[in-house]
Amino acid sequence: PFEVLVVGGGPGGAAASIYAARKGIRTGLVAERFGGQVLDTMAIENFISIPYTEGPKLGAELEAHVKNYDVELYKGLAATKLVPATEPGGLATVELGPDARLSAKSVIVATGARWRHMGVPGEQEYKNKGVTFCPHCDGPLFKGKRVAVIGGGNSGIEAAIDLAGVVGHVTVVEFLDVLRADEVLVRKLKSLPNVDIVMSARTTEVLGDGDQVTGLDYEDRVTGELKHLDLEGIFVQIGLLPNTEWLQGTLELNPRGEIVVDERGATSADGIFAAGDCTTEPFKQIVVAMGTGSTAALSAFDHLIRTSAP
Numbered sequence: 001p002f003e004v005l006v007v008g009g010g011p012g013g014a015a016a017s018i019y020a021a022r023k024g025i026r027t028g029l030v031a032e033r034f035g036g037q038v039l040d041t042m043a044i045e046n047f048i049s050i051p052y053t054e055g056p057k058l059g060a061e062l063e064a065h066v067k068n069y070d071v072e073l074y075k076g077l078a079a080t081k082l083v084p085a086t087e088p089g090g091l092a093t094v095e096l097g098p099d100a101r102l103s104a105k106s107v108i109v110a111t112g113a114r115w116r117h118m119g120v121p122g123e124q125e126y127k128n129k130g131v132t133f134c135p136h137c138d139g140p141l142f143k144g145k146r147v148a149v150i151g152g153g154n155s156g157i158e159a160a161i162d163l164a165g166v167v168g169h170v171t172v173v174e175f176l177d178v179l180r181a182d183e184v185l186v187r188k189l190k191s192l193p194n195v196d197i198v199m200s201a202r203t204t205e206v207l208g209d210g211d212q213v214t215g216l217d218y219e220d221r222v223t224g225e226l227k228h229l230d231l232e233g234i235f236v237q238i239g240l241l242p243n244t245e246w247l248q249g250t251l252e253l254n255p256r257g258e259i260v261v262d263e264r265g266a267t268s269a270d271g272i273f274a275a276g277d278c279t280t281e282p283f284k285q286i287v288v289a290m291g292t293g294s295t296a297a298l299s300a301f302d303h304l305i306r307t308s309a310p
């Protein structure tokens with residue numbers, strides 16, 4: 001059995017496995033797709049000390065760094081069930097489908113998240129060509145340009161306020177006839193000169209010239225009329241779904257499905273820690289996932305020295 005088994009091979013899992021291996025303890029890492037969400041992005045400009053890199057390059061470097069250490073890697077395998085230890089110092093089991101399982105004295109879950117998509121024509125085709133999901137990451141790419149933010153919840157309105165300071169013009173497109181974001185955010189948004197809000201609007205299609213987004217079509221849900229916006233960027237902010245379905249009933253999750261963790265990365269189960277986008281950590285970013293991944297590994301080590309027989 002492993003002393004630390006990391007589930008997830010994004011920035012959070014990579015950092016956790018390196019921190020664990022550097023303690024000289026037996027460390028394993030299982031990842032369905034090593035690299036995680038960074039593989040789906042191009043420009044990364046907020047990975048501190050590296051002014052510019054690209055997702056696939058960072059993903060490959062994460063793997064090379066992990067391989068510098070004695071970490072047993074299982075790629076292309078998905079965890080399907082977690083069974084925590086039944087007694088202090090016991091073994092937890094991670095099932096990988098019906099026939100395979102790994103056991104460990106401590107487990108670090110870093111299975112990340114995925115953005116909810118609109119599911120309209122053009123969205124997939126223009127991903128990273130104007131359609132984007134991360135305002136902190138991609139806002140500056142649209143300096144002076146026109147963008148839409150899809151979604152009027154807190155993340156959508158925060159994104160719109162944030163973007164209004166960077167881009168030329170922001171249109172918020174909300175499906176419902178109310179904005180669900182906090183009143184203070186809505187007031188702030190409405191005070192900005194370069195923001196429009198369209199309510200009761202169902203986005204129907206992302207349009208482009210083959211290379212880049214040029215606009216978006218939506219249906220006015222009150223009149224049924226089809227309308228068009230000319231713009232260069234579309235920020236989709238309709239939810240981030242944590243990859244925690246396999247943990248339902250095992251670990252405490254919040255109503256959004258995020259693993260509830262404390263400031264040490266400890267979950268509701270003894271010996272099980274979690275890090276990165278799959279947790280209640282509010283900010284979903286590469287450096288944050290790495291920071292919480294290293295915290296979880298140091299906490300797991302602390303747990304091991306307290307529970308292992310002398």
Ligand code: FAD
Nearest residue numbers: 008009010012032033036037041079112137276277285286
């Ligand atoms: P992830 O990166 O989501 O990795 C999760 C890992 O777990 C993957 O290896 C996955 O295959 C694996 N996994 C999932 N389920 C299972 C399972 N059941 N069993 C085994 N393995 C499993 N952040 C920035 O800081 N700067 C940026 O510029 C930036 N741009 C972004 C652009 C895009 C398009 C996207 C989608 C995100 C961007 N982000 C950016 C956010 C950043 O990528 C995430 O915050 C970060 O990757 C989270 O790391 P993580 O390790 O928690 O999870």
